[in-house]
Amino acid sequence: MSDGDFVREPLGVQERITADGSSSWPVEPGRYRLVGARACPWANRVIISRRLLGLEPVLSLGIAGPLHDERSWRFHNDPGNVDPVLGIEYLREAYEKAVPGYSAGVTVPAVVDVASGKVATNAYLELEEDLATQWREFHRPGAPDLFPAEHRAELDALSDEIFHDVNNGVYKCGFARSQESYDRAYDALFARLDALSSRLAGRRYLLGDTITQVDVRLWVTLVRFDAAYHGHFKCNRTKLTELPVLWAYARDLFQTPGFGDTIDFLQIKQHYYGVHRNLNPSGIVPKGPDTSGWLEPHGREALGGRPFGDGTPPGPPVEGEQVPPPA
Structure with missing residues (x-):
């Protein structure tokens, strides 16, 4: 490593959401909101996982707009510049509720506990695996095994x-x-x-x-x-x-x-x-x-090959989550 290398900042809220409740945050359908952004590849990984596993009915999705400033990702594509479920304009607000005086990076994806408004986790790598394993009870029929x-x-x-x-x-x-x-x-x-x-x-x-x-x-x-x-x-x-x-x-x-x-x-x-x-x-x-x-x-x-193995493809995106076709 040299002084000119780019170094990614550590994540600030590396909690887990687990099926057995052994962590701070138990798996509960409808309790959490996944906040992502269409622009961000790290969020895209988790959004795709959610789609493939069919978790849309139990884990809602909020989409921050593509533009932000030093105050963090902002819901500037939503009516009134406010996420309709969390009622916040900047994602930083949910981080500061979780960690008063929060000073680390405000990143997507983040999973927010809707009732308290607190970020439960922004650990995207663990979140990908936890959606595939800890949320298994709520997978759609025919969901693929993403971690064989x-x-x-x-x-x-x-x-x-x-x-x-x-x-x-x-x-x-x-x-x-x-x-x-x-x-x-x-x-x-x-x-x-x-x-x-x-x-x-x-x-x-x-x-x-x-x-x-x-x-x-x-x-x-x-x-x-x-x-x-x-x-x-x-x-x-x-x-x-x-x-x-x-x-x-x-x-x-x-x-x-x-x-x-x-x-x-x-x-x-x-x-x-x-x-x-x-x-x-x-x-x-x-x-x-x-x-x-x-x-x-x-x-x-x-x-050859079968994209979903013994499973089936997910259905179309749910209402409100459609994207424009490539042009």
């Missing part, structure tokens, strides 16, 4: 590589403070993408024939790559659309229920180009790229 026991060690190892080199790697490029740090992150990013291309050339998903959580974790970065990371974060060796295997893989998942129906490309661009004024002082949001290609045939069916 027989692949768990491989899933964890691959997730760790993808996190450091890809998910966080694009941020290491974008927020590097020295040429050395940028070059190192850039080289690691594209070396990992090349390795993943080779891995996916002969298999439909990262761990074989069905979708697992590691596919969710990689995909949220891929879907934002050309719209934000290629230009805004200087990850410009190649576009996603110039990487044939990864581009087909990403389109395959985009067209799978639970993935593309969570994506709003305009909000993604509004956030990255509008908020990071140190990287884009004008705040101008680019009109491109053309996103209609996400709906083109991908040909990955030839590799």
